[in-house]
Amino acid sequence: MIALLLRDLKLAMRAGGGFGLGLVFFLIVTTLVPFAVGPQSDLLASIAPGVLWLGALLACLLSLDRLLALDWEDGTLDLLATAPLPLEAVVSVKALAHWITTGLPLVLAAPVFGVLLNLPAPGFFWLVASLAVGTPALSVVGTFGAALTVGLKRGGLLLSLLVLPLYVPTLIFGAEVARRGAQGMETGTPLLMLAGITLATIALLPFASAAVLRVNLR
Template identity: 75%
Template sequence: AVRGHLGQGGSALLATHIDLGLAEADVLDITPFRAAPRAAAQDEAFLDLRLAVRAGGGFGLGLAFFLIVTVLVPFGVGPDTSLLSRIAPGILWIGALLACLLSLDRIFALDWEDGSLDLLATAPLPMEGIVTIKALAHWLTTALPLVIIAPALGVLLALPPDGYLWLLVSLLLGTPALSVIGAFGAALTV
């Protein structure tokens, strides 16, 4: 049947690891593609950034939640400016923590749903690198916007002038830790 098909101008593709002894067959040797680890890391990082921005609830929802927490807490505390000034760093940190928690469950969920998490396990990158890339993508899309907007919200809470630098430094050091710790928690839920 195969010879008849080939005789009429058709073609046949056979894939096997056993030598079939077909003398007239053209042999195409296909070697598996192995991407360089650096290129694979860049591809994974860009893919995760695109997914995080496209997936609903990451970028805008975290900022909106951070704004809502920062605006609503003074209603509960009252109009005392000196009290708001003293608790402003805590309010901003709690708002940032809760806003980061909103999207932590989606770090691995999208990859689990479409099956690409299994493919990532066979990628040329070690799993630690993949988790680090995913945590970095989460931080860039969720926590970094919070760090950028925090000084403006500090004005609303009458944050003391010498507190802005400490707030930015603590958020720049603390929010990546939230993303990394959250990535471990998200990995346990997948």
């Protein structure tokens, strides 16, 4: 599994789906928003949690179409399906690789981008905490979507349409944690809901992704 993880990390970097692409997109979003809404500090502070979470979500979405497509094209996916390693473990490793190359850099860079949107000081910790808890769910759900569309020509648009509705609960509770934290309010309930969503996706979706892949590989 470690060898597969290292291989996927290298492929993600070489294929242009590494952390650089997501960070650049995240930076573009946080830079353009002040130009769009104006320089009002109070307005930027109020919308910062939602904008930052939406930017992180869309940045995670950018590289999903390459998550399984490269292995499908060169036949590696067929070999992995017949390997001693269970297919559920394969998709879990791929989701982990996607999170390391996309989600983790966004978590680490979020405080810097929060400054650009005038995020209140109490909100920085909760923004990072919510992204750290919620972004793994984005990668796991994205892996499920990639498994559904693997092998389809121009499946990137279909993948986005399938995955975005599944991202909505994570977006709602993640942004709510950051918003409440920025306003000094209690964050326990939305944070627990966010953690529950992440744990549920990690526990269930690898099996669903593996089942879909077995059907597509027949």
